[in-house]
Amino acid sequence: RAFHQFIPFDVPKFAKRLLEHFKPDAVLWFESELWPSLLSQVKKSGVPFILVNGRVSDKSFRTWRRFDKIAKELLGCFSLCLGQSEQDKERLAALGAKKADCVGNLKFAGMPLPVDGEKLKELKEKIGSRPVFLLSSTHFNEEEQFAACLKELQRVVHDVLVLAVPRHPNRGGEVAEMFKNKGFATALRSKGEDITPAVEIYVADTIGEMGLWYGLSQVTFVGGSLINHGGQNFMEPGRDKNAVIVGPNMFNFVEMLAKAKVAGAVLQVNSAADAVEEAIKLFMEPEYLRERAEKAYLWTVKEAAVLDGICRVLNEELKR
Incomplete structure (x- = not known):
């Protein structure tokens, strides 16, 4: 069973309320748009928290290197970071991921587009x-x-x-x-x-x-x-x-x-x-x-x- 839910504004009390309402057993975070308050609240909840299909472009990597302490704190919220490629895996590790791996790019797994x-x-x-x-x-x-x-x-x-x-x-x-x-x-x-x-x-x-x-x-x-x-x-x-x-x-x-x-x-x-x-x-x-x-x-x-x-x-x- 799946349903859609908008994420609230990235404010600590809203993020906390979201988690208290749904009580997830695990959280999968896709791609690399990192929301600090929600990441922090998920980490505090203690449930497995995994970044899937993470991507770090050349531009993003250069930017995060200038704010390495913040990057380390954000990526440190994840128990595992799965990069899209070996390069993404290495960049995630360099920016502070505690555990980084690469299995492949999830975009490879897409089904054929629907046709009328x-x-x-x-x-x-x-x-x-x-x-x-x-x-x-x-x-x-x-x-x-x-x-x-x-x-x-x-x-x-x-x-x-x-x-x-x-x-x-x-x-x-x-x-x-x-x-x-x-x-x-x-x-x-x-x-x-x-x-x-x-x-x-x-x-x-x-x-x-x-x-x-x-x-x-x-x-x-x-x-x-x-x-x-x-x-x-x-x-x-x-x-x-x-x-x-x-x-x-x-x-x-x-x-x-x-x-x-x-x-x-x-x-x-x-x-x-x-x-x-x-x-x-x-x-x-x-x-x-x-x-x-x-x-x-x-x-x-x-x-x-x-x-x-x-x-x-x-x-x-x-x-x-």
Whole structure:
């Protein structure tokens, strides 16, 4: 049984009241947003207190090093800190965690995104046999970088459809307008515009339909990686058997990316033009596309076993 409860303002008496009301036997704290009063009250309660999937970015590590006494006091509240990566584990230990370990990144364990079967069937009928290139979770300026080179994709790959899914749906209108101004026949989902045979770029600016777009595409470029953002989760398209391409700026996923590249599950490029070049190669060589998509899928399935490892460690810790 699970339910949602908002956390109160981080004031000692509110935090204490929360714990007195729910009387938890154990507390799992996810990621790395540390609330001092609540952490302190959980520690005082004496129940097992575990940080799961902890992450310490370069910026956060530099900041906490300047306030090392505070960091040590906060992290010292946990009986165990599980880092997303070996680097996170080492940083948590350096900042004062009493016991730090790494089993893997919980993001690896995510299930495939939900898909509306009726919508998927309807859109597949409209798209037909057209090849589909997805620009996923793109940020400001990334779409414009692609606009400069997508004509080459269209020239080589007959009747290709580009799905553009901005990370922030409120940008959909401006993204569609930009593509139109660059000479592309564009349709916008939020306006109810259809994917007709004439549409070259379909801008999907809705919420909760990402699984739909992965289910329609064969090749995906994952955004946030051509700009200084650090990338987005690139496992999701792999779960839907897409060949996956990312840009050069993936500093939020260093260890994850290294594993994926060794497994042949992702292609990393330096520019939008390079991404288009790779997409052309994939579409023009079906066996190469099949191989890349299969490797991406098998790697995500293998890494999803991280959940079993985390549960094993948690069970061992909670038995103490």
